[in-house]
Amino acid sequence: MAISYKTIIGAGLGWVLLGPIGAILGGILGSRMDEKDLAGSYHRISTGHPYSTRETQMGDFYVSLIIVFAYIVKADSHIRKGEVEYVKRYLMQNLTDNKFVQELMYLFKQTLERDIDISSVVRQIAMYLDMSSRIQFLHLLFGLAMADGEIDRSEQDAIERIAKNLGFSVQDYESILTIYQPKTDNALYKILEVSPDASDDEIKFAYKRLARLYHPDKVAHLGPDLVKSAEDKFKQINDAYQQIRAVRQF
Numbered sequence: 001m002a003i004s005y006k007t008i009i010g011a012g013l014g015w016v017l018l019g020p021i022g023a024i025l026g027g028i029l030g031s032r033m034d035e036k037d038l039a040g041s042y043h044r045i046s047t048g049h050p051y052s053t054r055e056t057q058m059g060d061f062y063v064s065l066i067i068v069f070a071y072i073v074k075a076d077s078h079i080r081k082g083e084v085e086y087v088k089r090y091l092m093q094n095l096t097d098n099k100f101v102q103e104l105m106y107l108f109k110q111t112l113e114r115d116i117d118i119s120s121v122v123r124q125i126a127m128y129l130d131m132s133s134r135i136q137f138l139h140l141l142f143g144l145a146m147a148d149g150e151i152d153r154s155e156q157d158a159i160e161r162i163a164k165n166l167g168f169s170v171q172d173y174e175s176i177l178t179i180y181q182p183k184t185d186n187a188l189y190k191i192l193e194v195s196p197d198a199s200d201d202e203i204k205f206a207y208k209r210l211a212r213l214y215h216p217d218k219v220a221h222l223g224p225d226l227v228k229s230a231e232d233k234f235k236q237i238n239d240a241y242q243q244i245r246a247v248r249q250f
Contacts, residue, residue, distance in 0.1 A: 013057065013059040013060055013063060014055065014056065014057050014059070014060050015056065015060055015124075015128050016059070016060045016063045016064055018124075019120075019124045020116075020117060020120040020121050020123075020124050021063065021064055021067060021121055021124055021125075024067060024111065024114070024116060024121070025063070025107070027114070028107060028110040028111065028114070055221075056128045056129060056133065056221070056222070057221075058221075058222050058223040058226075059100075060128065061129070061133065061137070061222050061226070062091075062095070062100075062104055063104070063107065064121070064124075064125045064137075065137060065140060066087075066104050066107050066108045066111065067107070067111050067116065067121060068118070068121065068122065068125075068137075068141065068162060069087055069108060069141070069144055070108055070111035070112045070116075071111075071116060071118050071121075071158065071162075072141055072144055072145060072155055072158055072159065073087075073112065073144070074112060075152070075154045075155045075157070075158035076152045076154040076155055077154075079112060080147075080148060082147050082148045083144060083147045083148065084108075084109075085147075086143075086144055086147035087105070087108055087144065088101075088105055090140075090143070090144075091104055091105065094225040094228070094229070095225060096225075118158075118161070118162065118165075119161075119165055122162050122165035122166055123165055125137070125166065126165060126166045126167050129166075130218070131167075131213055132213050132214070132215070132218030132219055132230075133218070133219055133222060133226075134166045134167070134168070135172075135176070135213060135214065135233070136219055136222075136226055136229055136230055136233070137166070138159070138162070138163055138166065138168070138173075138176050139176060139179075139229070139233055140229070141159050141162065142159060142176065142177070142179075142180045145159060145180075146180055151180060151181075156177075160173065163176075171193045172193065174190060174193075175190060175191050175192070175193045175210075178190040178191050179191060179233075179236055187240075188240040188243055188244050189203075189244070191236070191237065191240040192206045192207055192210060192237070192240055192241060192244070193206055193210070194206045200248060200250045203241070203244060203248075204250075207237070207241040210237050211234070211237060211238070214230065214233055214234040214237050215230070215234060216228075216230040216231045216234055218230070
């Protein structure tokens with residue numbers, strides 16, 4: 001299956017047609033964007049200035065996710081069938097547009113065959129996604145890494161590098177990582193990004209901050225599929241808080 005810019009633009013793409021991601025798409029699709037579409041932004045990217053004022057659309061999120069998915073799958077130098085199937089299954093379960101799913105899988109398989117500068121790609125993503133959207137993005141990367149039942153060390157290292165380029169603090173990153181690791185006595189506190197020695201008020205404050213970031217409404221602009229994913233992650237934050245409350249009785 002071959003696709004073109006004209007086809008994929010119909011999916012509602014914006015800023016991913018610019019900069020490093022746009023260059024990857026151009027190489028894969030074998031065509032060049034018109035100068036008015038690129039808006040001369042690739043030069044601006046290299047100088048550290050914003051690409052444009054375009055808002056993130058659902059298509060931007062999924063195209064950038066697919067490119068990073070390909071990087072994660074190759075992180076351990078083995079392209080595992082289970083991980084490729086996970087990507088396809090995830091898209092089919094969470095996107096209602098079958099044509100867009102096919103196009104994303106084409107991009108995914110083509111990206112697997114290319115070496116990409118992941119740092120520049122992730123920096124472009126970070127410029128457009130707010131923190132709530134980045135949180136969901138990172139959760140989806142961990143979901144992919146867990147496709148074979150465990151997170152390989154090389155995959156975890158790759159996700160950690162991506163998290164840093166996305167602007168996550170160590171605490172933010174470890175909060176998300178903890179959800180995908182075997183539970184320890186301190187896991188609930190780590191999820192809320194607090195110490196077991198934290199006061200009740202500190203725990204309440206931490207929960208309120210995370211509840212705002214994880215609230216499904218924060219990613220409503222990315223479509224109902226991301227909202228559904230966010231609802232599950234929001235529940236995990238809430239469950240951790242409620243369990244701590246029950247133990248501490250506050």
